[in-house]
Amino acid sequence: MSTIHVAGGVGVAPTEMSAYDAALADANLHNYNLITVSSVIPADGRLEVVDEAPDLGPAGNRLTVVQGKTVAGPESSAEAITTGIGWATGPGPGLFYEASGDDPEAVEAEIRRGLAAGCELREWTITDRDVHLSTVEPVAGQYTAAVVLAAYGESEPIL
Structure with missing residues (x-):
């Protein structure tokens, strides 16, 4: 049975990509080539929510993930941004x-509606x-x- 680690992070930086990278670093998932998949959890998967992901293999490996992300620009007037x-x-x-979105309660409600559907x-x-x-x-x-x-299991070599 493989473990699927669920971790979140936030980041602030001078460019959109560097802020995203900083948020990945906050979750300890910044050193992998992320392969995004849609939504199905294998029957033998075990979920574990963590503050940050453990070491899942060497830097540069590919790592399969489901990902929620959002980035606010430097002129954003939002009081908060949320992803989940x-x-x-x-x-x-x-x-x-x-x-x-920009409302945590609305984001959670949308997630729950989507799961129900x-x-x-x-x-x-x-x-x-x-x-x-x-x-x-x-x-x-x-x-x-x-x-x-x-993050699904361990990373795998990309080459």
Whole structure:
């Protein structure tokens, strides 16, 4: 059974990409080539929410993730930005759903609505649901990013 680590992070930097990279660093997922997948949790996956991801292999490896992310620009008037991932699991396969916005309660509600719709499409037994959010106040004059990632297992060599 592989572990899927769920971690969030925030970052502030002078460019959009560097703020995103700083948010990945806050989650300890900045040294991998991220391969984004849609939303299905394998039946044998075990989720673990962590403050930051453990070492998942050498820098430069590829790492499979589901990712929620948002970036506010230097002129943003938002009081906060939020991104999150929610999951629905049971004894078999499960689902992830991600959303972003400027209202944490609205983001969580959208995630829960999306999970409900996804579960209705499938004939799976779903017994547990949860949500993990990252929220940050934008910094004037800088790019500000928030991420939540679900990292599937260990990284693998890209070459």
